Amino acid sequence: MNVYSDDHHSAVKFMLNQIIDIFNLLYMGRDFNIRDAEWNLFIFSYPTAGQALMDLADSLGLVHSLPELPVPTHYSVTDSHANLVIDLIFLGMSCA
Numbered sequence: 001m002n003v004y005s006d007d008h009h010s011a012v013k014f015m016l017n018q019i020i021d022i023f024n025l026l027y028m029g030r031d032f033n034i035r036d037a038e039w040n041l042f043i044f045s046y047p048t049a050g051q052a053l054m055d056l057a058d059s060l061g062l063v064h065s066l067p068e069l070p071v072p073t074h075y076s077v078t079d080s081h082a083n084l085v086i087d088l089i090f091l092g093m094s095c096a
Contacts, residue, residue, distance in 0.1 A: 009033065009053075012049060012056060015056055016052050016056045024092075029088060029089035030087060034050050035050075038054070040072075043084075065091045072084055073086060
């Protein structure tokens with residue numbers, strides 16, 4: 001399942017608030033558009049959207065797959081904007 005969540009984190013909120021029963025989900029990833037200190041060394045806050053995403057992944061039996069190297073996954077084309085980690089991968093327990 002590929003997920004893109006807008007600036008209001010609508011996709012994550014929707015999926016967390018619905019009764020979702022997806023069997024054999026092995027992968028959830030892409031641009032979650034959530035800046036969180038849990039996965040981004042340059043962010044110093046833990047917003048509720050980040051916790052909601054972790055709760056969603058846990059409810060689907062997925063774990064956050066950590067990269068080999070902690071580098072940004074989104075590179076801004078605007079010089080005044082920071083490069084961030086907003087592209088994430090969650091894997092099913094059997095794949096992790």
